[in-house]
Amino acid sequence: MNDYFAVFGLPRKLQLDPEELRRRFYELSRVHHPDFHQGASEEDQAEALSASALLNRAYRVLRDPVSRVEYLIALEDGRETREGADARPRAPVDLLEEIMEVQEALQEAKAGGLDEVSRQRLSEERQRLMARQLAEEEAIAARAAEWDAVVVGPGDRTALLEWFKQRLAARAYLRTVIDDVSDALGQGEERHVSHRRH
């Protein structure tokens, strides 16, 4: 019942047309939004409020291809989720080497203040990490079709799920490191919030 796909009357599949999702979101909002239940009974108003809250969350999660995968995995695991994860994700093995270098640069920057050279280096590292994050996201989205096929047909569901989990962990880790680098560069204020908490 709480299934975000079901909220939109959609099957549990990863590929979906964003325009179509938006159209359904607007249509359902016109049904549930509290604005249209102002004169109704208290009970009806409370119902509209929670229906509309559920709808808004469902839309937020499903419209982004990566958070869609995250949600689907939680569903498969039978977890109740929420948007944030408080635990700092662990570094995936295949990223360790690259990350070490960044950490080193970060340590240096913290210890010796930020001179032009280390600023330059951190800035470049950040650029690289961001490209890497984007690549991870694209890789995740690219296998959406595979999942949709596996769900209805033959194929190794568990292996694919496991792969998704690893890639999501890698991406989450990249985001925290990017945040740390941005903070060190003093651009944390502009960004205003750490991604890791989203």
Next chain:
Amino acid sequence: MSRIVGIDLGTTNSLVAYIEGGVPKVIRDVEGRALLPSIVGYTPDGILVGEPARRQLVRNPARTIYSVKRFMGRGYDDIKDELCHCPFEFLASADVVRIKVGDSAVTPPEVSAHVLRALKQRAEAFFGEPLEQAVITVPAYFNDSQRQATKDAGRIAGLDVLRIVNEPTAASLAYGLQKLAQGTIAVYDLGGGTFDISILSVKDGVFEVLATNGNTHLGGDDFDRVLVEWLLADIRETHGVDLSQDPEARQELRLGAEAAKCRLSFEDRTLLTIPFEGFTYHRELTRAEVEKLIGPLVEATLGPCRMALKDAGLTPDRIDEVVLVGGSTRVPLVRRRVQELFGKVPHSQLNPDEVVAMGAAVQAQILAGGITDMLLLDVTPLSLGIETLGGVVSVLIARNTTIPTMAKEFFTTSVDGQTAVDLHVLQGERELARDNRSLARFDLSGIDPMPAGMPKIKVTFLIDANGILQVHAREIRTGKEASIEVRPTYGLTEDEVARMVEESFAHAEEDVNARLLIETRTEADTVMTHVDRALAQGARLVSPGDLGQIQQALQALREVRDGRDRDAIRERTIELNKATERLAEAMMDAALKGALASRRADQILESK
């Protein structure tokens, strides 16, 4: 459904609007003014609101409260830095800000309630029937406490606040209703005390806010403040006088600086003249000079714009239209910088002072069921989280999430037999609890004693369509609704609000009477001044009998002027008016004759 109005409760000015024949209309006072200055004056005879309060700003600085919106939903600690700029006194208190008025203290919601009540009365006089329901706007970047404080103000004023709407969103509704803006739009709202930027997608009647950002402490007031500081320094230099500690002088300077700033929006240079005791200060100001002073403040609005764009996932070139709202967007430098950022000439067809109230009226009409094809989807401006171990915040609802929205979280006990759990809820974007805005502490109690870790309390955090938080809790094992006591960090408690509502009912009649008395006296004063002046000029034009009658009527009015009998003052004012009729006529005749005579002289000259 009964009538619902839209109210823009501004830092500087407030106004009320409604929908007539599908079009938003602003309700004016008897003198035709739409804007009600958000100023409340406390006098021994009662409370003044709006223009009369504005007139006593300089005379009675300590008891004339302006820009109170800056203090809504805030704590004493938040505003310590500003205290020296304010001519009124604050009481150091841990929770809400309290302003000293004589021997007592008032809170910002109570002050705002006076402004709201004046607008309510204005609307009631206009409609000829009681008004109970309203939509009130707030800056989009207002946090939970500031929104709650606004709602409290409405309640104290005897209004049922059906919805709190974000100001830039309201503006977009007004533009959208008239099909003046479509596509992806940016609304830049710089008023007296606050700054908001909102990015919306407007499509098929759906107004979806994509992201919002801002600063609830940045506006035209701050422009005035840097100007005043500069002028004070200039006066020190040129006249060797330090006026910085003189509240009356400061107030004079503030008003002079504001007026000069406004003139400089249309002229390149302007002359500031302020008479002080012992000297008159003259200073020519150029637009370039003022732009240099306010430049950093204008720059400070651009960061939030970039952040909103980023959160919306857009680059400036993806914005189709830019809409300007708020009096401070008349400053040419502001327009220039906004235009540069978005690469587009901004719109301002709708009056920037009135557009927010008009949009609030549109939202009111949607709630009343009178508009069904428009749908507004707004967002919460700040992330909501709870404090966890080590003072770190765990975010439950991210900023720019469409509202209403909810998040569920499980909590348990850490000690055997523990029957209560304490939650600290915060708003903001920083990692540590202490750097964020504390909203409230929730005490969940009535948990059955169990071993530690056994109870499973499901807490639902719900942000409603007003952007205001509601919290519910349930113990899963027993299914029992846990009771929650809310202790707002910077807000009035339910009991306090209830008491204020009661008091305001009790005082409502008293307040109205006091105001009417003051107005009647003002009217009497005006007539007496006119008569004095007329006598000085034209006493010789009327008979001694008439003159005696005028003197008598004047004396009679003087006797009752300071009393509390309003009817007596009014009657004698009317009598004085009547007694001077012949004098007025005679003077008119004389003036006419004078005019005729000079005309004749002209003709004679011409015909020569």
